[in-house]
């Protein structure tokens with residue numbers, strides 16, 4: 001077996017791959033949260049629907065999306081393989097119990113990851129699958145008066161079942177017609193069960209990343225007296241607090257205020 005293959009088949013190699021795929025997924029979360037913040041705009045979904053349309057019709061992003069799916073699958077499979085291997089090597093737990101949240105997270109990464117995987121199946125069914133592979137998403141037409149900048153919206157029924165989107169300008173008015181994924185988001189987030197599932201899952205995101213982000217840096221050997229406290233700060237405040245709270249606010253705001 002080549003040295004390269006041997007490294008990536010060893011436990012250390014698998015941990016390296018988990019660290020790299022995990023950090024890629026962390027980067028995705030920042031971009032995903034940033035785009036989804038458009039949901040908070042009171043514009044009848046104009047910004048969000050145009051953004052979702054761009055994501056699904058811009059080929060370079062589709063390539064990144066396939067890399068993302070691959071990272072999710074590899075990260076989950078390697079986590080399972082390493083957990084089973086560790087259980088076999090140490091069937092009895094540690095005698096000393098540390099009760100800090102970071103330590104609780106580090107011991108329950110498998111459980112937290114499984115909750116996240118289940119969440120992802122539900123989540124991609126809610127939006128990604130519905131948007132891409134069903135005819136359950138309607139269309140919206142946004143008309144922007146180019147002199148005043150005022151946008152009005154209405155439902156739109158395309159003549160052809162293959163219609164995807166269109167942008168045209170007529171009489172100083174820009175007319176944008178896109179799929180109304182925003183209505184799907186609003187529909188899902190008016191169901192209390194989905195609101196609860198999303199909020200609980202964001203708790204799992206928080207605890208998973210509280211340990212995971214910092215642990216990835218340690219696995220990669222990026223430990224430094226000066227920079228490690230910065231990594232710990234980012235892991236705690238950005239990944240375990242700001243990102244999960246930002247995501248959790250979306251279903252809550254839609255359920256109670258929209």
Ligand code: HEM
Pocket residue numbers: 032035036052055065068116120123124127128131181185198205247248250251
């Ligand atoms: C309440 C919070 C969230 C909302 C409202 C939301 C919304 C959406 C929507 C509308 C889509 C389909 C369109 C798109 O690609 O943007 C999507 C896709 C996706 N979401 Fe989320 N999301 C949330 C949280 C999360 C979290 C926490 C994760 C990961 C743990 C996640 C992972 C994904 C993935 C992997 C996709 C497929 C991406 C792609 O195909 O490009 N989402 N999300």
